[in-house]
Amino acid sequence: MMLSMGLSRRENKSSASLMSVILLLWSSGMMSNSGSPVLSTKTVSALQGEKVNMECVQGNKTEGTTVNLRNSSSDQLCYMRLGNFTNLWANSCIHRMNLDYDKQTQVFYIVIEHVSLRDSDTYSCTLERTIPPPTVTTGQGQVTLTVLASPVVHLSLATPSSTENEMMLVCSAWDFYPEDIQLFWNKDGIKITGKTSNDSLRHNQNGSYSILSSMVVPHYEWNESTQFSCQVNHSTLKMPIVLNLDKLQFGSKDTSTLLLTWILITVLVGILAVLATFILVKLRFGSISQSSAATVKPETAVTHPPQQIQTDHPSTIYLLLDHYSVSA
Known part of the structure; x- marks a missing residue:
């Protein structure tokens, strides 16, 4: 009986020692399941x-x-x-x-x-x-x-619609990620509902997203005291992006007329510049020609006075007569 109890105690001690070694190896990272x-x-x-x-x-x-x-x-x-x-x-x-x-x-x-x-x-x-x-x-x-990626936001006045009594405003947000974004319009700080149109979200090749939103504004709302704005919210922004647009920035309802006027003025200025350049070149070329003509000296001919020529002939004849008379 005493012998069996001693053996069991030894087995318990050995198993406890083995368990301690296993735990030590496990905690030190020297042993893992895989x-x-x-x-x-x-x-x-x-x-x-x-x-x-x-x-x-x-x-x-x-x-x-x-x-x-x-x-x-x-x-x-x-x-x-x-x-x-x-x-x-x-x-x-x-x-x-x-x-x-x-x-x-x-x-x-x-x-x-x-x-x-x-x-x-x-x-x-x-x-x-x-x-x-x-x-x-x-x-x-x-x-x-x-x-x-944070959105890049632009606000612009598009070409007037088919009816001259309306203007179209366009707000665009480009190259943002992730795709969740909020884009809406304000008039004098108050959110506009029901008058805007948002295009479907576009997935770009680089993994980003883009979106466009437009709003048609009647001309009677387009005056100096009215301000329209586009507001964009995105998870990458610390605060929303707000871009404002008013009449003083883009002019009155005659935007197309003003644009045509500026085009005509630009064309006229270009024509005047070409004419001025042509006149300057012409004047410069003429002055160079005159200065070249003044520097050329005319050829001088050597002539004998008439009297000297006439007196030379008799003396020559007399010399010949004297020569032949002596020899005779």
């Missing part, structure tokens, strides 16, 4: 155009370490190789991408310059120990990046 490091996941959002710095994976000090950064398509974006987590042996990344390492916290960061909507993706970092061999994966991390 035998691979636990994957850490994070979610980050950023505004288009910003610089993003995202924590990806944390490592441990080893003789040699490599880090690979890939996107959801398994394309390699960055490769870094370190020795003792202090000496950088190699670092290669594609455009606007980079890997950064904090020596104090031993954390690797993904850095992206000037993020765009196309950078929205899930990025994975794989940390491997290469020295001492064999190569072992010691850390894995995933970061899901969502890039947001």
Whole structure:
């Protein structure tokens, strides 16, 4: 009886010791159900155009370490190789991408310059120990990046409608993400309902969205004291965008007449400029011709006085007669 009780106590002590070892190994990370490091996941959002710095994976000090950064398509974006987590042996990344390492916290960061909507993706970092061999994966991390874009808002006076008693106002919001947006009209600060028309939301190739809204305004409402405005609300905005439009900005109901007048004035100014240039060139060419003619000297002919020519002939005859008489 005493022997059996002693054996049972020894078995309980050995099992308790084994359980303690298992718990110790589990808490220290040396043992897991799958035998691979636990994957850490994070979610980050950023505004288009910003610089993003995202924590990806944390490592441990080893003789040699490599880090690979890939996107959801398994394309390699960055490769870094370190020795003792202090000496950088190699670092290669594609455009606007980079890997950064904090020596104090031993954390690797993904850095992206000037993020765009196309950078929205899930990025994975794989940390491997290469020295001492064999190569072992010691850390894995995933970061899901969502890039947001604020709307670009324009307010304009469109071409008058078919009836000259109406004007059309157009408000547009471009290149925003996500797609949820509020766009409405105000008249003197009061929201207008029932007189506006919104086009369907358009999905752009870069992943953003755009929308147009129009409103027809009768001419009797278009006076100096009336102000129309377009207001846009979006999740990326700290406060709504409000653009105002009044008669002083775009003129009276004779906008088409004023536009035609400005076109005629522009054409006339262009014609006058061409004529002035032609006259200046003509005058300059004429002055150059006159100065060239004044510098040319006429040829001078050498002539003998008539009296000298007449007196030369008799003397020549007398000389010939004297010559022949002497010889005779």
